[in-house]
Amino acid sequence: MGDRPKIKKILPVINKFKNKKIKNINLEHYKKEIIKIFNILYKIKGIKSTGTPKLLHIFAPNFFVMWDSYIRKYYKFKKGDAEDYFNFLKMMQQNFKHLKINKKRMTLAKAIDEYNYIKITLPGLAKKKK
Numbered sequence: 595m596g597d598r599p600k601i602k603k604i605l606p607v608i609n610k611f612k613n614k615k616i617k618n619i620n621l622e623h624y625k626k627e628i629i630k631i632f633n634i635l636y637k638i639k640g641i642k643s644t645g646t647p648k649l650l651h652i653f654a655p656n657f658f659v660m661w662d663s664y665i666r667k668y669y670k671f672k673k674g675d676a677e678d679y680f681n682f683l684k685m686m687q688q689n690f691k692h693l694k695i696n697k698k699r700m701t702l703a704k705a706i707d708e709y710n711y712i713k714i715t716l717p718g719l720a721k722k723k724k
Contacts, residue, residue: 597638604631611654616703617691619657621684628683632676643674651703659686660707664718668710 607627614624621628635646643666650658661682663674669685671678686706695705 600634600638604634605653607631608650608653611650611657613656614654615656615701616659616683616687616706619687621680621687625680628680629676632679636676643679647679651707656701656703659683659703661710662715664715665710667718668714 608631610627611624631650632646635641635649636643641649644660644662647658647660651660659682661671661679666672666674666678666682669682671682690702690706690709693702693705695702700708
């Protein structure tokens with residue numbers, strides 16, 4: 595089966611998250627669906643651990659938080675698999691639930707991403723460059 599039918603098959607599941615917000619959703623209630631769509635996208639050539647949350651964020655920008663290898667390592671998610679990503683979402687929800695943002699400017703999920711990028715990824719890239 596090619597990648598297109600796989601994506602088409604999970605679009606209805608991904609769309610369930612379109613109007614959901616990471617701040618106050620019961621993640622446990624959606625665990626199976628999150629893991630299912632992560633696993634399907636993860637297996638598509640070239641997407642893997644970093645690309646999967648980026649794609650999911652495009653479809654549901656209020657819900658899915660992006661990560662990269664620096665962020666995964668910092669938060670001690672070594673495998674970068676669906677279970678790690680689900681636990682990462684739970685951690686981000688817990689760590690940032692108090693955050694107040696200008697909703698017109700960005701979503702909470704994007705604010706978390708920018709915080710992680712500035713605090714974790716940029717220093718990691720700078721260290722690697724040296």
